[in-house]
Amino acid sequence: MAEFENPYAEHSPFVRAHFDCLDCGGKLWEYAIDKQMVCEDCRSVFDSADVFDDQIAAGD
Numbered sequence: 001m002a003e004f005e006n007p008y009a010e011h012s013p014f015v016r017a018h019f020d021c022l023d024c025g026g027k028l029w030e031y032a033i034d035k036q037m038v039c040e041d042c043r044s045v046f047d048s049a050d051v052f053d054d055q056i057a058a059g060d
């Protein structure tokens with residue numbers, strides 16, 4: 001019997017990202033399916049690409 005393995009089935013859909021919230025500086029969690037990040041403190045949702053760009057710019 002063939003089985004389809006869903007990579008998300010056995011893991012949390014949230015992946016801790018190495019980015020800080022753009023609003024409050026809290027930790028962001030990346031929602032792997034939708035490519036969005038959610039702040040664990042203020043629950044703001046950001047597009048992963050926007051967060052990435054902002055963090056790169058801030059590090060300059």
Ligand SMILES: [Zn+2]
Nearest residue numbers: 021024039042
């Ligand atoms: Zn926040």
